[in-house]
Amino acid sequence: MSQLADVQKFNELAKAVASPSDLHRLMQEISREMGFDHFALVHHVDLRPRGTLVDHLVTRDFMALTDYPQAWIEEYIENKIVSNDPVLLASQRTMAGFAWSKIPKIIKMTSAHRELTERTRQAGICDGFTVPAHVPGEMIGSCNFAVGPTHSPPEDNFMMAQLIGAFAFEGGRQLVARMRDIQDASPVKLTQRQMECIVLVAKGKSDWEIGKILGLSPETVASYIKSARERYDVPARIQVVLRACFDGTIPLSELF
Amino acid sequence: MFQHLTGRQTRSWPRLCNSMYVDRKRVFIDSLKWDIPHEGGREIDQYDTAQADYLILADRLTGEHRASVRLLPTTGPHILGEVFPYLCDGAVPRGLHIMEITRFVLSPDVRRREKQATRNMLGRAMIEFGQSQGVEQFTAVCEMGFLSQLLASGWQIEPLGMPQVVAGSTIGAVLIHLDQSSLGRTSDAWQYAAPVLTTDREITNLAA
Numbered sequence: 155m156s157q158l159a160d161v162q163k164f165n166e167l168a169k170a171v172a173s174p175s176d177l178h179r180l181m182q183e184i185s186r187e188m189g190f191d192h193f194a195l196v197h198h199v200d201l202r203p204r205g206t207l208v209d210h211l212v213t214r215d216f217m218a219l220t221d222y223p224q225a226w227i228e229e230y231i232e233n234k235i236v237s238n239d240p241v242l243l244a245s246q247r248t249m250a251g252f253a254w255s256k257i258p259k260i261i262k263m264t265s266a267h268r269e270l271t272e273r274t275r276q277a278g279i280c281d282g283f284t285v286p287a288h289v290p291g292e293m294i295g296s297c298n299f300a301v302g303p304t305h306s307p308p309e310d311n312f313m314m315a316q317l318i319g320a321f322a323f324e325g326g327r328q329l330v331a332r333m334r335d336i337q338d339a340s341p342v343k344l345t346q347r348q349m350e351c352i353v354l355v356a357k358g359k360s361d362w363e364i365g366k367i368l369g370l371s372p373e374t375v376a377s378y379i380k381s382a383r384e385r386y387d388v389p390a391r392i393q394v395v396l397r398a399c400f401d402g403t404i405p406l407s408e409l410f
Numbered sequence: 411m412f413q414h415l416t417g418r419q420t421r422s423w424p425r426l427c428n429s430m431y432v433d434r435k436r437v438f439i440d441s442l443k444w445d446i447p448h449e450g451g452r453e454i455d456q457y458d459t460a461q462a463d464y465l466i467l468a469d470r471l472t473g474e475h476r477a478s479v480r481l482l483p484t485t486g487p488h489i490l491g492e493v494f495p496y497l498c499d500g501a502v503p504r505g506l507h508i509m510e511i512t513r514f515v516l517s518p519d520v521r522r523r524e525k526q527a528t529r530n531m532l533g534r535a536m537i538e539f540g541q542s543q544g545v546e547q548f549t550a551v552c553e554m555g556f557l558s559q560l561l562a563s564g565w566q567i568e569p570l571g572m573p574q575v576v577a578g579s580t581i582g583a584v585l586i587h588l589d590q591s592s593l594g595r596t597s598d599a600w601q602y603a604a605p606v607l608t609t610d611r612e613i614t615n616l617a618a
Contacts, residue, residue, distance in 0.1 A: 156499065161569055165569075288555065288559060290529075313582075317582065320558050
Protein backbone atom coordinates (compact mmCIF):
# COMPACT_ATOMS: atom_id res chain seq x y z
CA MET A 155 0.00 0.00 0.00
CA SER A 156 1.13 3.57 -0.55
CA GLN A 157 2.03 5.73 2.43
CA LEU A 158 -1.12 7.78 1.83
CA ALA A 159 -3.36 4.71 1.78
CA ASP A 160 -1.73 3.55 5.03
CA VAL A 161 -2.37 6.94 6.65
CA GLN A 162 -5.99 6.96 5.48
CA LYS A 163 -6.58 3.48 6.83
CA PHE A 164 -4.95 4.41 10.13
CA ASN A 165 -7.11 7.53 10.33
CA GLU A 166 -10.30 5.48 9.92
CA LEU A 167 -9.19 3.00 12.57
CA ALA A 168 -8.00 5.69 15.01
CA LYS A 169 -11.35 7.47 14.77
CA ALA A 170 -13.17 4.27 15.66
CA VAL A 171 -11.07 3.01 18.60
CA ALA A 172 -13.24 1.95 21.51
CA SER A 173 -10.64 1.90 24.28
CA PRO A 174 -7.15 3.08 25.21
CA SER A 175 -5.81 -0.44 24.73
CA ASP A 176 -7.20 -0.48 21.17
CA LEU A 177 -5.37 2.73 20.37
CA HIS A 178 -2.25 1.36 22.07
CA ARG A 179 -2.31 -1.71 19.82
CA LEU A 180 -2.95 0.39 16.72
CA MET A 181 -0.02 2.65 17.58
CA GLN A 182 2.28 -0.33 18.06
CA GLU A 183 1.33 -1.76 14.68
CA ILE A 184 1.73 1.46 12.72
CA SER A 185 5.00 2.34 14.49
CA ARG A 186 6.50 -1.02 13.50
CA GLU A 187 5.17 -0.65 9.98
CA MET A 188 6.92 2.71 9.61
CA GLY A 189 10.18 1.25 10.94
CA PHE A 190 10.10 2.55 14.52
CA ASP A 191 10.44 0.36 17.61
CA HIS A 192 8.46 2.38 20.15
CA PHE A 193 5.88 5.11 20.49
CA ALA A 194 4.70 7.51 23.20
CA LEU A 195 1.41 9.34 22.67
CA VAL A 196 1.21 11.71 25.61
CA HIS A 197 0.02 14.93 27.11
CA HIS A 198 2.95 16.60 28.84
CA VAL A 199 1.95 15.99 32.41
CA ASP A 200 3.68 14.88 35.59
CA LEU A 201 2.46 11.31 36.12
CA ARG A 202 3.86 10.75 39.62
CA PRO A 203 0.42 10.87 41.31
CA ARG A 204 -0.70 8.05 39.01
CA GLY A 205 1.98 5.49 39.80
CA THR A 206 4.07 3.97 37.05
CA LEU A 207 1.71 1.51 35.35
CA VAL A 208 0.77 3.90 32.62
CA ASP A 209 1.22 2.07 29.35
CA HIS A 210 -2.32 3.00 28.34
CA LEU A 211 -3.78 5.55 30.69
CA VAL A 212 -6.57 7.85 29.58
CA THR A 213 -8.27 10.11 32.11
CA ARG A 214 -10.79 12.91 31.74
CA ASP A 215 -7.88 15.36 31.42
CA PHE A 216 -5.01 13.67 29.63
CA MET A 217 -3.63 10.55 27.98
CA ALA A 218 -0.41 8.60 28.37
CA LEU A 219 -0.04 5.72 25.94
CA THR A 220 3.38 4.21 25.38
CA ASP A 221 5.34 1.04 24.82
CA TYR A 222 8.68 2.47 25.97
CA PRO A 223 10.53 -0.06 28.15
CA GLN A 224 8.81 -0.30 31.56
CA ALA A 225 12.08 0.29 33.49
CA TRP A 226 12.53 3.58 31.62
CA ILE A 227 8.92 4.64 32.22
CA GLU A 228 9.44 4.11 35.94
CA GLU A 229 12.69 6.03 36.02
CA TYR A 230 11.11 8.74 33.88
CA ILE A 231 8.12 9.24 36.14
CA GLU A 232 9.89 8.88 39.47
CA ASN A 233 12.57 11.39 38.51
CA LYS A 234 10.02 13.77 37.01
CA ILE A 235 11.97 13.84 33.76
CA VAL A 236 8.87 15.16 31.97
CA SER A 237 9.67 18.69 33.10
CA ASN A 238 13.16 18.71 31.59
CA ASP A 239 12.99 16.17 28.74
CA PRO A 240 14.66 17.84 25.72
CA VAL A 241 12.33 16.01 23.30
CA LEU A 242 9.23 17.40 25.01
CA LEU A 243 10.78 20.85 25.52
CA ALA A 244 11.53 21.01 21.80
CA SER A 245 7.98 19.99 20.96
CA GLN A 246 6.71 22.85 23.10
CA ARG A 247 8.89 25.26 21.13
CA THR A 248 7.99 24.20 17.64
CA MET A 249 4.82 23.39 15.71
CA ALA A 250 5.70 20.82 13.04
CA GLY A 251 7.23 17.36 13.46
CA PHE A 252 11.00 17.15 13.98
CA ALA A 253 13.76 14.56 13.96
CA TRP A 254 15.48 14.29 17.33
CA SER A 255 18.79 15.11 15.64
CA LYS A 256 17.38 18.63 15.10
CA ILE A 257 16.65 19.24 18.80
CA PRO A 258 19.86 21.26 19.44
CA LYS A 259 18.61 23.70 16.79
CA ILE A 260 15.28 24.12 18.58
CA ILE A 261 16.31 24.42 22.23
CA LYS A 262 19.49 25.34 24.02
CA MET A 263 20.90 22.00 25.19
CA THR A 264 22.20 22.22 28.75
CA SER A 265 24.52 19.66 30.32
CA ALA A 266 21.48 18.29 32.15
CA HIS A 267 19.77 17.78 28.80
CA ARG A 268 22.80 16.00 27.38
CA GLU A 269 22.96 13.73 30.40
CA LEU A 270 19.24 12.95 30.06
CA THR A 271 19.66 12.15 26.38
CA GLU A 272 22.44 9.73 27.29
CA ARG A 273 20.31 8.03 29.96
CA THR A 274 17.45 7.76 27.48
CA ARG A 275 19.81 6.07 25.02
CA GLN A 276 21.01 3.60 27.61
CA ALA A 277 17.39 2.75 28.29
CA GLY A 278 16.99 1.74 24.64
CA ILE A 279 15.33 4.90 23.29
CA CYS A 280 18.07 6.05 20.96
CA ASP A 281 16.67 8.28 18.27
CA GLY A 282 13.34 9.28 16.82
CA PHE A 283 10.80 11.67 15.38
CA THR A 284 8.30 13.73 17.35
CA VAL A 285 5.05 15.34 16.28
CA PRO A 286 4.02 18.19 18.62
CA ALA A 287 0.30 18.67 19.24
CA HIS A 288 -0.77 22.20 20.06
CA VAL A 289 -4.51 22.55 20.51
CA PRO A 290 -5.35 26.03 21.85
CA GLY A 291 -6.90 25.98 25.29
CA GLU A 292 -5.70 22.44 25.98
CA MET A 293 -2.65 20.82 27.52
CA ILE A 294 0.31 20.48 25.14
CA GLY A 295 1.03 16.96 23.96
CA SER A 296 3.03 15.04 21.42
CA CYS A 297 3.26 11.81 19.52
CA ASN A 298 6.77 10.38 19.72
CA PHE A 299 8.22 7.60 17.56
CA ALA A 300 11.52 6.07 18.67
CA VAL A 301 14.07 3.50 17.58
CA GLY A 302 16.34 1.31 19.69
CA PRO A 303 20.09 0.80 19.31
CA THR A 304 19.98 -1.64 16.38
CA HIS A 305 19.04 0.69 13.54
CA SER A 306 18.59 4.32 12.60
CA PRO A 307 15.19 6.02 12.34
CA PRO A 308 13.31 5.56 9.03
CA GLU A 309 13.82 8.95 7.41
CA ASP A 310 11.73 8.05 4.39
CA ASN A 311 8.73 7.72 6.65
CA PHE A 312 9.12 10.92 8.68
CA MET A 313 6.45 12.75 6.70
CA MET A 314 4.13 9.79 7.08
CA ALA A 315 4.88 9.83 10.83
CA GLN A 316 3.98 13.53 10.82
CA LEU A 317 0.45 12.73 9.60
CA ILE A 318 0.07 9.57 11.68
CA GLY A 319 1.13 11.50 14.80
CA ALA A 320 -1.52 14.17 14.26
CA PHE A 321 -4.31 11.67 13.57
CA ALA A 322 -3.23 9.51 16.50
CA PHE A 323 -3.30 12.49 18.83
CA GLU A 324 -6.82 13.35 17.71
CA GLY A 325 -7.87 9.73 18.31
CA GLY A 326 -6.50 10.02 21.84
CA ARG A 327 -8.20 13.39 22.38
CA GLN A 328 -11.50 11.74 21.50
CA LEU A 329 -10.91 9.06 24.14
CA VAL A 330 -10.17 11.77 26.73
CA ALA A 331 -13.36 13.62 25.74
CA ARG A 332 -15.39 10.43 26.00
CA MET A 333 -13.97 9.77 29.47
CA ARG A 334 -15.14 13.24 30.47
CA ASP A 335 -18.64 12.59 29.11
CA ILE A 336 -18.92 9.33 31.05
CA GLN A 337 -17.84 10.96 34.29
CA ASP A 338 -20.04 14.00 33.83
CA ALA A 339 -23.04 11.73 33.31
CA SER A 340 -22.45 10.05 36.68
CA PRO A 341 -23.17 11.12 40.25
CA VAL A 342 -25.79 13.73 40.90
CA LYS A 343 -24.57 16.18 43.53
CA LEU A 344 -26.88 17.38 46.31
CA THR A 345 -26.22 20.50 48.35
CA GLN A 346 -25.61 20.16 52.09
CA ARG A 347 -29.15 21.38 52.89
CA GLN A 348 -30.80 19.11 50.31
CA MET A 349 -28.85 16.19 51.75
CA GLU A 350 -29.90 16.98 55.35
CA CYS A 351 -33.54 17.12 54.28
CA ILE A 352 -33.36 13.86 52.31
CA VAL A 353 -31.70 12.03 55.23
CA LEU A 354 -34.62 13.09 57.42
CA VAL A 355 -37.13 12.09 54.74
CA ALA A 356 -35.46 8.70 54.78
CA LYS A 357 -36.10 8.56 58.53
CA GLY A 358 -39.79 9.09 57.93
CA LYS A 359 -40.03 12.72 59.05
CA SER A 360 -42.62 15.14 57.67
CA ASP A 361 -41.76 18.56 56.25
CA TRP A 362 -42.98 20.14 59.48
CA GLU A 363 -40.76 17.86 61.61
CA ILE A 364 -37.76 18.38 59.34
CA GLY A 365 -38.32 22.12 59.58
CA LYS A 366 -38.29 21.96 63.38
CA ILE A 367 -35.12 19.85 63.45
CA LEU A 368 -33.21 22.05 60.99
CA GLY A 369 -34.72 25.39 62.01
CA LEU A 370 -36.40 25.99 58.66
CA SER A 371 -39.97 26.68 57.60
CA PRO A 372 -41.90 23.69 56.17
CA GLU A 373 -42.10 25.56 52.83
CA THR A 374 -38.33 25.91 52.67
CA VAL A 375 -37.96 22.21 53.49
CA ALA A 376 -40.43 21.36 50.71
CA SER A 377 -38.46 23.47 48.23
CA TYR A 378 -35.15 21.75 49.13
CA ILE A 379 -36.77 18.36 48.61
CA LYS A 380 -38.32 19.49 45.35
CA SER A 381 -34.96 20.70 44.02
CA ALA A 382 -33.34 17.40 45.07
CA ARG A 383 -36.07 15.57 43.12
CA GLU A 384 -35.27 17.72 40.12
CA ARG A 385 -31.56 16.95 40.34
CA TYR A 386 -32.32 13.23 40.15
CA ASP A 387 -35.11 13.87 37.67
CA VAL A 388 -37.59 11.71 39.63
CA PRO A 389 -41.24 12.44 40.55
CA ALA A 390 -41.35 11.20 44.16
CA ARG A 391 -39.28 12.02 47.25
CA ILE A 392 -38.88 8.35 48.19
CA GLN A 393 -37.11 7.86 44.85
CA VAL A 394 -34.57 10.51 45.79
CA VAL A 395 -33.84 8.59 49.00
CA LEU A 396 -33.30 5.36 47.11
CA ARG A 397 -31.16 6.93 44.40
CA ALA A 398 -29.05 8.89 46.87
CA CYS A 399 -28.42 5.74 48.92
CA PHE A 400 -27.71 3.69 45.84
CA ASP A 401 -25.12 6.11 44.38
CA GLY A 402 -23.49 6.71 47.76
CA THR A 403 -24.48 10.36 48.10
CA ILE A 404 -26.08 9.41 51.41
CA PRO A 405 -24.17 6.66 53.23
CA LEU A 406 -26.50 4.01 54.64
CA SER A 407 -24.90 4.57 58.05
CA GLU A 408 -26.57 8.00 58.12
CA LEU A 409 -29.96 6.35 58.28
CA PHE A 410 -29.56 4.43 61.53
CA MET B 411 -21.02 39.09 11.98
CA PHE B 412 -19.00 37.89 9.02
CA GLN B 413 -19.57 39.51 5.66
CA HIS B 414 -19.23 37.69 2.42
CA LEU B 415 -17.52 39.84 -0.20
CA THR B 416 -16.79 38.73 -3.71
CA GLY B 417 -13.53 39.82 -5.30
CA ARG B 418 -15.56 42.43 -7.21
CA GLN B 419 -16.98 43.93 -4.02
CA THR B 420 -13.64 44.46 -2.26
CA ARG B 421 -13.26 47.90 -3.86
CA SER B 422 -16.50 49.05 -2.22
CA TRP B 423 -15.04 48.21 1.19
CA PRO B 424 -11.61 49.90 1.05
CA ARG B 425 -11.07 50.35 4.79
CA LEU B 426 -12.05 46.80 5.69
CA CYS B 427 -10.15 45.14 2.84
CA ASN B 428 -7.08 47.28 3.26
CA SER B 429 -6.84 46.35 6.93
CA MET B 430 -7.29 42.70 5.91
CA TYR B 431 -4.31 42.89 3.53
CA VAL B 432 -2.25 44.62 6.23
CA ASP B 433 -3.10 41.92 8.80
CA ARG B 434 -2.26 39.22 6.24
CA LYS B 435 1.18 40.80 5.82
CA ARG B 436 1.67 40.99 9.60
CA VAL B 437 0.71 37.34 10.12
CA PHE B 438 1.97 35.45 7.08
CA ILE B 439 5.11 37.44 6.34
CA ASP B 440 6.17 39.12 9.60
CA SER B 441 5.18 36.35 11.97
CA LEU B 442 5.07 33.08 9.99
CA LYS B 443 7.91 34.17 7.64
CA TRP B 444 6.24 32.92 4.48
CA ASP B 445 8.15 33.77 1.33
CA ILE B 446 5.33 35.52 -0.53
CA PRO B 447 5.12 38.93 -2.23
CA HIS B 448 3.98 42.06 -0.43
CA GLU B 449 3.87 45.73 -1.18
CA GLY B 450 3.34 48.82 0.93
CA GLY B 451 2.77 46.76 4.09
CA ARG B 452 0.03 44.74 2.43
CA GLU B 453 0.03 41.11 1.34
CA ILE B 454 -1.84 40.72 -1.94
CA ASP B 455 -1.14 38.01 -4.49
CA GLN B 456 -2.24 36.92 -7.95
CA TYR B 457 -5.22 35.04 -6.48
CA ASP B 458 -6.86 38.14 -5.02
CA THR B 459 -9.02 38.50 -8.10
CA ALA B 460 -12.67 39.00 -8.96
CA GLN B 461 -13.07 35.21 -8.75
CA ALA B 462 -12.14 35.04 -5.05
CA ASP B 463 -14.67 35.02 -2.22
CA TYR B 464 -13.85 36.55 1.15
CA LEU B 465 -15.48 35.98 4.51
CA ILE B 466 -14.49 38.89 6.74
CA LEU B 467 -15.24 39.82 10.34
CA ALA B 468 -15.08 43.58 10.93
CA ASP B 469 -14.45 45.17 14.31
CA ARG B 470 -17.74 46.56 15.56
CA LEU B 471 -16.19 49.86 16.68
CA THR B 472 -13.42 50.58 14.19
CA GLY B 473 -14.74 48.73 11.16
CA GLU B 474 -11.30 47.20 10.68
CA HIS B 475 -10.42 43.59 9.95
CA ARG B 476 -10.55 41.05 12.81
CA ALA B 477 -10.52 37.73 10.96
CA SER B 478 -10.95 36.45 7.44
CA VAL B 479 -10.53 33.65 4.98
CA ARG B 480 -10.22 33.62 1.19
CA LEU B 481 -12.01 30.95 -0.79
CA LEU B 482 -11.04 30.18 -4.38
CA PRO B 483 -12.93 28.17 -6.98
CA THR B 484 -10.94 25.04 -7.85
CA THR B 485 -12.19 25.22 -11.45
CA GLY B 486 -9.86 28.18 -12.02
CA PRO B 487 -6.35 29.16 -10.92
CA HIS B 488 -5.79 28.33 -7.25
CA ILE B 489 -2.83 27.62 -4.99
CA LEU B 490 -3.01 23.83 -4.68
CA GLY B 491 -3.61 23.53 -8.42
CA GLU B 492 -0.83 25.86 -9.55
CA VAL B 493 1.76 26.19 -6.79
CA PHE B 494 1.66 22.94 -4.82
CA PRO B 495 0.09 20.24 -7.04
CA TYR B 496 2.89 17.89 -5.92
CA LEU B 497 1.36 17.78 -2.42
CA CYS B 498 -1.41 15.59 -3.85
CA ASP B 499 -0.68 11.91 -4.44
CA GLY B 500 -3.32 11.77 -7.16
CA ALA B 501 -4.99 14.47 -9.22
CA VAL B 502 -5.64 17.83 -7.56
CA PRO B 503 -9.34 17.83 -6.55
CA ARG B 504 -11.18 20.28 -8.80
CA GLY B 505 -14.84 20.89 -9.39
CA LEU B 506 -17.81 23.17 -9.09
CA HIS B 507 -18.52 21.84 -5.58
CA ILE B 508 -14.94 22.08 -4.37
CA MET B 509 -13.41 25.33 -3.07
CA GLU B 510 -9.93 26.03 -1.79
CA ILE B 511 -9.40 27.62 1.62
CA THR B 512 -6.50 30.08 1.73
CA ARG B 513 -5.34 32.93 4.00
CA PHE B 514 -7.24 31.73 7.06
CA VAL B 515 -6.20 34.46 9.47
CA LEU B 516 -6.95 36.28 12.72
CA SER B 517 -5.78 39.85 13.18
CA PRO B 518 -2.83 40.06 15.61
CA ASP B 519 -4.94 42.72 17.35
CA VAL B 520 -7.52 40.16 18.48
CA ARG B 521 -7.02 39.84 22.21
CA ARG B 522 -5.65 36.58 23.51
CA ARG B 523 -8.80 35.55 25.34
CA GLU B 524 -10.95 36.29 22.29
CA LYS B 525 -8.78 34.34 19.89
CA GLN B 526 -10.47 30.99 20.25
CA ALA B 527 -14.02 32.35 19.93
CA THR B 528 -12.96 34.40 16.89
CA ARG B 529 -11.33 31.37 15.28
CA ASN B 530 -14.49 29.37 15.94
CA MET B 531 -16.63 32.06 14.30
CA LEU B 532 -14.36 31.93 11.27
CA GLY B 533 -14.70 28.14 11.09
CA ARG B 534 -18.46 28.43 11.36
CA ALA B 535 -18.58 31.16 8.71
CA MET B 536 -16.83 28.80 6.26
CA ILE B 537 -19.34 26.04 6.93
CA GLU B 538 -22.35 28.38 6.62
CA PHE B 539 -20.97 29.86 3.42
CA GLY B 540 -20.11 26.46 1.98
CA GLN B 541 -23.54 25.07 2.77
CA SER B 542 -25.26 28.07 1.20
CA GLN B 543 -23.16 27.72 -1.98
CA GLY B 544 -23.46 23.96 -2.36
CA VAL B 545 -19.80 23.31 -1.52
CA GLU B 546 -19.17 19.63 -0.80
CA GLN B 547 -15.44 19.73 -0.17
CA PHE B 548 -12.82 22.28 0.80
CA THR B 549 -9.20 21.74 -0.12
CA ALA B 550 -6.38 23.49 1.71
CA VAL B 551 -2.63 23.61 1.99
CA CYS B 552 -2.06 23.24 5.71
CA GLU B 553 0.99 23.95 7.83
CA MET B 554 1.55 20.71 9.70
CA GLY B 555 1.93 22.64 12.96
CA PHE B 556 -1.71 23.64 12.56
CA LEU B 557 -2.96 20.14 11.76
CA SER B 558 -3.70 18.95 15.31
CA GLN B 559 -5.66 22.15 15.90
CA LEU B 560 -7.60 21.59 12.67
CA LEU B 561 -8.31 17.93 13.42
CA ALA B 562 -9.65 18.96 16.85
CA SER B 563 -12.53 20.65 14.97
CA GLY B 564 -14.27 17.29 14.60
CA TRP B 565 -14.76 17.86 10.86
CA GLN B 566 -14.15 15.03 8.44
CA ILE B 567 -10.61 15.64 7.19
CA GLU B 568 -8.31 13.52 5.08
CA PRO B 569 -4.79 14.03 3.76
CA LEU B 570 -4.29 14.24 -0.01
CA GLY B 571 -0.62 13.28 0.03
CA MET B 572 2.52 13.22 2.11
CA PRO B 573 3.57 16.57 3.60
CA GLN B 574 6.78 18.16 2.38
CA VAL B 575 9.22 20.68 3.73
CA VAL B 576 8.96 23.80 1.57
CA ALA B 577 11.09 26.84 2.39
CA GLY B 578 11.52 25.62 5.96
CA SER B 579 7.83 24.90 6.63
CA THR B 580 6.27 21.45 6.67
CA ILE B 581 3.09 21.71 4.63
CA GLY B 582 0.55 19.22 3.35
CA ALA B 583 -2.67 19.18 1.33
CA VAL B 584 -5.92 18.24 3.06
CA LEU B 585 -9.50 17.70 2.03
CA ILE B 586 -12.32 18.78 4.37
CA HIS B 587 -15.70 17.21 3.69
CA LEU B 588 -18.72 19.43 4.10
CA ASP B 589 -22.35 18.41 4.44
CA GLN B 590 -25.45 19.19 6.47
CA SER B 591 -23.95 17.43 9.50
CA SER B 592 -20.81 19.59 9.57
CA LEU B 593 -22.07 22.11 12.13
CA GLY B 594 -23.40 19.32 14.32
CA ARG B 595 -20.13 17.42 14.31
CA THR B 596 -18.08 20.51 15.20
CA SER B 597 -16.31 19.72 18.49
CA ASP B 598 -16.78 21.64 21.76
CA ALA B 599 -13.34 23.16 21.24
CA TRP B 600 -14.41 24.76 17.91
CA GLN B 601 -18.05 25.35 18.78
CA TYR B 602 -19.67 28.73 18.15
CA ALA B 603 -23.32 28.61 19.10
CA ALA B 604 -25.01 31.18 16.84
CA PRO B 605 -25.04 31.83 13.08
CA VAL B 606 -22.21 34.17 12.06
CA LEU B 607 -22.63 34.94 8.37
CA THR B 608 -24.58 38.01 7.29
CA THR B 609 -26.77 37.47 4.26
CA ASP B 610 -26.10 39.40 1.07
CA ARG B 611 -29.31 41.37 1.56
CA GLU B 612 -28.12 42.63 4.97
CA ILE B 613 -24.81 43.66 3.44
CA THR B 614 -26.52 45.68 0.73
CA ASN B 615 -28.42 47.48 3.47
CA LEU B 616 -25.19 48.17 5.36
CA ALA B 617 -23.54 49.58 2.26
CA ALA B 618 -26.49 51.80 1.46
